[in-house]
Amino acid sequence: MKNTIIITLLIALCACNAKQKPIDLTDGQHANNTKYEIGSVAEKPLAGYIKLPGLLRPFEEVNIYGKVNGFVKEVLVDRGSSVRKGQVLVTIEAPEMESQLQAISSKFVQAQENAxxxxxxxRRLKEAAKEQGAVAPLELDNALSRMRSDDAIVLVEKSNVDAMNNMRGYLTITSPFNGMIVQRNISAGALVGPGSKGNDVPMLVLQYLEKLRLEVFIPEAYVDKVNLESPVSFVFNALPGSERTAHISRSANALTSMRSEAVEIDIHNKDLQLKPGMYAEVKIPLLSAARSLLVPENALIRSTERQYIIKVMEGKAHFVDIREGLKSNDSIEVFGDLQKGDAILLHASDEIKEGATIK
Known part of the structure; x- marks a missing residue:
């Protein structure tokens, strides 16, 4: 019985294998008949604006240094102090300057006495010279020259005294404009002097905060497309949902090393709600007449080394490096060696090689 069952199973297996046939991978039904989808480069107007990051800066800012060498006598303000123009901020003492002033003042008094x-x-010689032969003409001329020389010495000594008094005035540091002290780096007794090197730490940092500058850098590709007449809208990251509008106040008219142009937007800040250093998302309006080259987004090929589009020329694939611009629905603005109407490959991949045949 056992042998009969085994023989039956072997016959069934042989029957199944006889029905299977090997698959011919070279059969025309299984051949790779890939057909590529071809699109074209379109030229259309740009979107109404471009979104760029912006940074708030104080409208005026100054690092305050000591104008002369000396020791800090008193600091009358601190970080966060609101100050007015001309208000005394720091007083400095320099004992050697007082000694120099006294010496110069003494010379000035002596010169006045000599003059x-x-x-x-x-005057006396001139009176005596009225009598014939009383005074020699040469003696009178010498007296006149001496008088004029002494008068000149008086003017020199007076200038020295005025200069020293001006230097003495530098011992009192006053505010150059209305603003707020945002940084204090000194205390009483500190040795200070003129800030001549870039790494010197200032005594105080003063900023005018009732008006701020929103600084935005426009990429080179959009510099000539910005509409300077239309208002700019922006939202600060720290104040979401509060959109503000203003006009572009000024532009640098020059590109930075990053190939962008700086523009500034003046923002009134009477309530001091905004702080320098805040970031904003800025919508820069673009000229409605400006036109740009657009391609379907699925035509772009991105890799770690480059981003490009495959342009079809005479049935061959040619790689064109591009830079991305604005996005609009399923299209994207590109910059590169492309022209309106150029044939491009859609749904492309990096498996396609340069010069491959495109059908």
């Missing part, structure tokens, strides 16, 4: 004596001597 007064020379003038009196010349």
């Amino acid at each position: 007064s004596a020379s003038k009196e001597k010349y």
